[in-house]
Amino acid sequence: MPLLVVGSVAIDNVETPQARRDNLLGGSATHFSYAASFFTEVQLVGVVGEDWPPEHTALFQSRGIDTSGLEVMAGGKTFRWTGRYEPNMNDRETLDIQLNVFGRFNPVLSEHYRRAPYVFLANGVPALQLKVLDQVPGCRLAVADTMELWIQTAHDDLKTLFQRIDGLVINDSEAKMLADTDNLVLAGHRVRAMGPKFVVIKKGEHGAMFFSEYETYVMPAFPTENVIDPTGAGDSFAGAMMGYLAENDNFEPETLKTAMAYGILVASFNVEGFGLERMQQTTRDDIEDRMTAYRKMLSF
Numbered sequence: 001m002p003l004l005v006v007g008s009v010a011i012d013n014v015e016t017p018q019a020r021r022d023n024l025l026g027g028s029a030t031h032f033s034y035a036a037s038f039f040t041e042v043q044l045v046g047v048v049g050e051d052w053p054p055e056h057t058a059l060f061q062s063r064g065i066d067t068s069g070l071e072v073m074a075g076g077k078t079f080r081w082t083g084r085y086e087p088n089m090n091d092r093e094t095l096d097i098q099l100n101v102f103g104r105f106n107p108v109l110s111e112h113y114r115r116a117p118y119v120f121l122a123n124g125v126p127a128l129q130l131k132v133l134d135q136v137p138g139c140r141l142a143v144a145d146t147m148e149l150w151i152q153t154a155h156d157d158l159k160t161l162f163q164r165i166d167g168l169v170i171n172d173s174e175a176k177m178l179a180d181t182d183n184l185v186l187a188g189h190r191v192r193a194m195g196p197k198f199v200v201i202k203k204g205e206h207g208a209m210f211f212s213e214y215e216t217y218v219m220p221a222f223p224t225e226n227v228i229d230p231t232g233a234g235d236s237f238a239g240a241m242m243g244y245l246a247e248n249d250n251f252e253p254e255t256l257k258t259a260m261a262y263g264i265l266v267a268s269f270n271v272e273g274f275g276l277e278r279m280q281q282t283t284r285d286d287i288e289d290r291m292t293a294y295r296k297m298l299s300f
Helices: 028-036 054-062 100-104 126-134 148-153 155-162 172-179 184-192 233-248 253-270 284-298
Strands: 003-006 010-015 020-026 042-048 066-072 079-085 092-098 118-121 141-145 167-171 198-202 208-212 216-219
Touching: 003 028, 003 233, 010 092, 020 028, 028 042, 028 233, 028 253, 042 100, 054 066, 079 100, 118 126, 118 233, 126 155, 141 233, 148 155, 148 172, 167 172, 167 184, 167 233, 172 184, 172 198, 184 198, 184 208, 184 216, 198 233, 208 253, 216 253, 233 253, 253 284
Parallel strands: 003 042, 003 118, 010 079, 042 066, 118 141, 141 167, 167 198
Antiparallel strands: 010 020, 079 092, 198 208, 208 216
C-alpha cells in the first residue's frame, strides 16, 4: 500500500572522529523514503532549492519513490546541515544549520497523495504536521516524529498533534523531556497517555522500546561493529517500520513487533556508511539475511 512521507530533504556535511564528508544527500524524509522503499511504494513530499543536484532525484526514482511531491523552489537554496560526532558516535554537535527553502515549506498535497492510507510526518514544525493531517482525513495510520526544539517552543501544538495521530516515534531524550522524568519506562507510558495509541522510543545502539495500552517491550539493536555515520539511523528505522506495515497493510500487534525488528535492521545498515552509501549497496535479501541472524540471536 502507498506510504506518504512529509519532511526535510537536505544536503549534509558530516564529520566523525575518522573522516569528514561534505554534500551528502540527507534529511529526515530522504532517509525515511529510502528505507521504506525496500518494502512498499513511497510518496515523498519535500522542498529543495535550485542548487539541488538532479542526480539525487534520479536516485529516489531508481528506488521507485514517487517524487512528484518534491518541490523545487525558484531562487532558493536547499536545507543544509553540518554536524560533528563525538568519539562515542552517539553524541553529536550541530555546527551549522541553514533552513533555506525548508523554512518556507508549506506542503499542499495532490489529490492522489491525499488518498494515501499510510502517512508519516517526519520531524518538522508541529503546526505544519497538523496542516498535513488536515489533508489526509481518510488515512488508516498516521505516525509522527518530533524533536526537542518543538517540545520546548511549540508544546501546545504538539499536544494537539498527539491527540490526532496513531503513533509517535521519538528518541529517549525527547521522551524524557516530554514526560518530565528520567525513567524511560514511565516516560513511555506518560507520552502514550498524551494521545498516541502507541509510542516507539528509539535508543540508538540499545535498540528500541514499544508502548501501547496492552503491551510494553524492548527490542535490542543488531550488533554492528563498523559504525561509520549514524546520521539518519532513526529516520531509516521509522522508514523500514512504516514500510513493512504498509507492505502488509495491517498494524496488528504482531505485525508492529516485526516491523520494529525490520526498522532496527535497516538502521543497522544505514550506520555502516556515510549518508546513503551503505544503503545503496543493500538489497532486500541482505535485510532478510540479517533478519534470520536477528531471530537466531533472540532465541534462547
